[in-house]
Amino acid sequence: MSGVLVVMEQRAEASGQCAAWHRMSWETLAAGQQLAAQMGLKAYAVVVGQGIGALAEELARKKLDHVHAVEHALLATYTADGFTSALEQLIRKFHPSIVLFPHTYQVRDFAPKLATRFSQVLVSDSVGFRLESGAPIFVRQLFQGKLNADVKLGGGEPHFASIQAGAFRADQVEAGTSQVVQFTPELTADMIRAKPHEPFREAARAVDLTTADIIVSVGRGIKEKDNIPIVEELAKALGAELAASRPICDSGWLPMERQVGSSGQTVSPKMYLAVGISGAIQHLVGMKGAKTIVAINKDANAPIFEVADYGIVGDLFEVVPALIEEVKKARS
Ligand SMILES: Cc1cc2nc3c(=O)[nH]c(=O)nc-3n(C[C@H](O)[C@H](O)[C@H](O)COP(=O)(O)OP(=O)(O)OC[C@H]3O[C@@H](n4cnc5c(N)ncnc54)[C@H](O)[C@@H]3O)c2cc1C
Numbered sequence: 001m002s003g004v005l006v007v008m009e010q011r012a013e014a015s016g017q018c019a020a021w022h023r024m025s026w027e028t029l030a031a032g033q034q035l036a037a038q039m040g041l042k043a044y045a046v047v048v049g050q051g052i053g054a055l056a057e058e059l060a061r062k063k064l065d066h067v068h069a070v071e072h073a074l075l076a077t078y079t080a081d082g083f084t085s086a087l088e089q090l091i092r093k094f095h096p097s098i099v100l101f102p103h104t105y106q107v108r109d110f111a112p113k114l115a116t117r118f119s120q121v122l123v124s125d126s127v128g129f130r131l132e133s134g135a136p137i138f139v140r141q142l143f144q145g146k147l148n149a150d151v152k153l154g155g156g157e158p159h160f161a162s163i164q165a166g167a168f169r170a171d172q173v174e175a176g177t178s179q180v181v182q183f184t185p186e187l188t189a190d191m192i193r194a195k196p197h198e199p200f201r202e203a204a205r206a207v208d209l210t211t212a213d214i215i216v217s218v219g220r221g222i223k224e225k226d227n228i229p230i231v232e233e234l235a236k237a238l239g240a241e242l243a244a245s246r247p248i249c250d251s252g253w254l255p256m257e258r259q260v261g262s263s264g265q266t267v268s269p270k271m272y273l274a275v276g277i278s279g280a281i282q283h284l285v286g287m288k289g290a291k292t293i294v295a296i297n298k299d300a301n302a303p304i305f306e307v308a309d310y311g312i313v314g315d316l317f318e319v320v321p322a323l324i325e326e327v328k329k330a331r332s
Helices: 023-039 055-057 080-094 105-117 227-236 246-250 281-287 316-331
Strands: 006-007 010-012 017-019 043-049 064-073 100-104 122-132 135-142 147-153 157-162 179-183 213-220 241-244 272-277 293-299 310-313
Touching: 006 023, 006 080, 010 310, 017 023, 023 100, 023 122, 023 157, 023 310, 043 055, 043 080, 055 064, 064 080, 064 147, 080 105, 080 293, 100 105, 105 122, 105 157, 213 227, 213 316, 227 272, 227 316, 241 246, 293 316
Parallel strands: 006 043, 006 100, 043 064, 064 179, 100 157, 122 157, 213 241, 213 272, 272 293, 293 310
Antiparallel strands: 010 017, 122 135, 135 147
């Protein structure tokens, strides 16, 4: 095959029926298409599971050489043993040069084991790549994003890398037409040592900021807890989710599940409105994948303006109420 193979992740329902794609799969597919184009290679994608026909057909409407549908009854529910064996068999048969994964919890569970089967390592959590003399160099962040490390791929092919959430844009996946190629791995029940339970789900009250289209995020510039309703009102007017920098959550002014950043959620909404947030690197790694970033800060030199598409230098206590009024007018 000698191309870039993107391993897509789908989430199965409790019934074992496939439900939906993991959002990060599309970001990784965009990365795979771009890497393949830059290297002059073909791009492929694979979906693993049971009853995945519709998902494979959906993938076949993307710009890919072809789509592998790896199906088996023993893959109905995720297990590291099953997925590793199935993908190992596929890779040994088709010989991709590079295998890309979304850096999900599931991938963290099985992809290092899969790479080891080929005496390789997984270049995990990559935020980008570039070519040097035709060879890809993957970029990984170290020390909470303070340093970027360039990772050269050693040894023979295939190489394995996972892509961090928000590093590539799902809406940059290119459409096209390809065909689905079925692959039935040889699996037996005794190969699967784990007995899967229900997949972990966040508590019902938990907020999933990763699916929000618009996020209004508040930082220490808000000064005290009693001022939070000011930004809450802006979020409501915009139909946005409310998020925060770490000090706001550490102080208990908003719940921890609303924290964005290296120790919070990684988000990539259409618009991220940062209110009174300085733009520390630990915050930026969690939101720099947003399509449009708007910042309100009274300090013109605040680092948040380096990543902002639109910036308002001003006092949030004046700017936010005026903005709410304008949004309400525009929506009425
Ligand atoms: C291991 C580690 C992990 C971390 N993880 C995270 C993380 O996940 N998420 C995170 O956010 N941080 C994280 N941090 C903390 C991070 O380093 C910063 O301390 C934090 O992001 C700063 O939050 P802030 O921007 O709200 O506050 P500050 O840095 O204090 O910035 C407040 C900003 O508000 C502006 N401002 C003040 N008054 C006004 C006003 N009236 N109008 C407009 N603007 C005003 C100021 O100019 C300033 O820029 C982490 C730190 C470490 C060491």
